[in-house]
Amino acid sequence: MIRALTVTAVAALIAAAGTAFVVTQRQPARAIAIVGPVAAAESAPIYFQDPDGKPSYSLDPKKTLDGRDYRPVPAAADVNFDEAAMPSTATAGASDRKIKYYRNPMGLPDTSPAPKKDSMGMDYIAVYEGDDIDDGSVKLSPGKIQRTGAKSEPAARRVIRTIVRAPGTIALDERRISVIAMRSESFILKVANVTTGSHVVRGQPLMDVYSPSVSSAAAEYLATITSKTVGNDLAYGRGSKQRLMNLDVPDAAISAIEKTQIVPISIEWTAPRDGIVLARNAIEGMRVQPGGVLFRIADHSVMWALIDVAERDLGAVSKGQTATVRARAFPGREFSGKVEVIYPEINKETRTARIRIELPNPDLALLHDMYVDAEIDTGTREPVLAVPESAVMDTGSRQTVFIDKGQGRFEPREVKTGHRSAGYVEIRQGVAEGESVVISANFLIDAESNLKAALKGFAEGAQQ
Incomplete structure (x- = not known):
């Protein structure tokens, strides 16, 4: 025109x-x-x-x-738009190859061994040797590759660090909780200045208790260690001391009886561990029945982070993986620990699984029931074969990449993927190290492949 x-x-x-x-x-x-x-x-x-x-x-x-x-x-x-009058480098290179036949410019199932024009006056397109290889690959001209912006990158080994993020709460370590309860009928004579929330240390006095059973056992033990007439006093003394221990009398009180050789009216009860007083039920003058809990003390130096991981991420989590926990109360601060336990159940309402992470808490910053966010490093430290995520076309049932074979030829290939992180995806099967994969415009190449497949099927049907 x-x-x-x-x-x-x-x-x-x-x-x-x-x-x-x-x-x-x-x-x-x-x-x-x-x-x-x-x-x-x-x-x-x-x-x-x-x-x-x-x-x-x-x-x-x-x-x-x-x-x-x-x-x-x-x-x-003035320029001439006749393709025959503008030889390009691609045409010059193609002239060195042998022309096999000429195909219809509109993709119709019509070929010719000699140059020809269709009914609209358009020249038939030359097909050179090697251009009609039926290996499932797609052949694009340099101009089309440039217009679509197709780029390739070789598959290489990289360290894939997959992070699983999940919320959770802080809980007490069940192994670091102590309860002070009387094992015989007793009376509280005096309670130390200790309240709920107070921090106590091991051996710190908590209360003075009078118990008839404890006093009787103490008198019997004192009689055995002071008597010199009975031949089996040593064995008898061990039995009396064991009775005091069975009544949960503190070791400090037993040592005081041995040293002073006096049966005390009341026994001083002390804290069994360092920790925070979670509950104080002892009141001066009260009567305590066997089994009555007077104090509940918990050690906060090590806490548990109970994290609720989504069911889809559970397969990537394993025992021993490192985790970083951030408390919402302390922005910018991180607590490091490891996955210690994966609980063997799924919450049917939230479809999450609970895991346990142990966290050192030397300054007692983490508190019971505090909200936290955890990041679990589920990746491997060994490099694996990986390609950019944009190279993988996921149809839901399978994953495909395009291999750049050079000279404008692209081969679709099905792959098996693994972990994903930082814009890369692990390739477990389908691609060898060093093979170039298309990382951009692969959807356009896929559309070109589908179009050529449809035209080919149409041509084969017309010939039949």
Whole structure:
């Protein structure tokens, strides 16, 4: 069409100038050469083109939408859009190969052993040796590759660090909780200045208790260690001391009886461990029945983080993996620990599994029932074969990548994927190390592959 416009414009110029011109047509470029003595006619524009080089033309001066003038094109600068007149490097390289046949430019099931035109006057496309390999690959021209922006990257080994993020709460270590309860009928004579929330240390006095059973056992033990007449006093003394221990009398009280050789009226009960007083039920003058809990003390130096991991992420979590816990009460601070226990049950309402992480708590910052967020490192420290995530096309039932075979040929290949992290995905099967995979515009290549497959099936059906 542009060639027709050019000839028409030149004819108009000849009629307007009133000067004789000789119009010749060269072969095969079909470029129009104007010979004449009028220099003004040679420099006069024959049409106008978009200033950005877009395929938009006008016979009269025109402006773009943003107010820029169309570029005037004189006869000397006219271009020819005939593909035969513009040999490119790709065409020059293709001329070195042997043409097998010519195919219909519209993809119809029609081929010809010699150059041919279709009913619309379009030239049939040459098919060279190697271009019609039926291996499932896709062949794209360099121009199409450039327009689609297809890029490739070799598959290489990388360390994939997959992070599982989940919320949770802080809980007490069940192994670090102590309860002070009487094992015989007793009376509380005095309670130390200890309240709920107080921090106590091992051996710190908590209360004075009078118990008839304890006093009787203490008198019997004192009689055995002070008597020198009975031959089996040593064995008898061990039995009496064991009775005091069975009544949970503190070791400090037993040592005081041995040292002073006096049976005390009341026994001083002390804290069995360092920790925080969670409950104080002891009241001065109260009567305590056997089994009555008077104090409950918990050690906060080590806490548990109970994390609720989604069911879909449970398969990646295993015992011994490192975890980072952040408390919402302390922004910017991290607590490190390891996965110690994976509880063998799934919450049917939330579809989560609970795991336990032990966290050192030397400054007692973590408190019971505090909300936290955990990041569990489920990746491996060994490098694995990986490609960018954009290279993998996931259809739900299978994953596919395009292998760049070079010279514009791309081969679709099914792969098996693994862990994902930081924009990369592990490839467990389907791609070898060093093979180039398409990392961008692979969906366009896939569309081209589907189109060619459809045209091929249509051609085979028409031939049958």
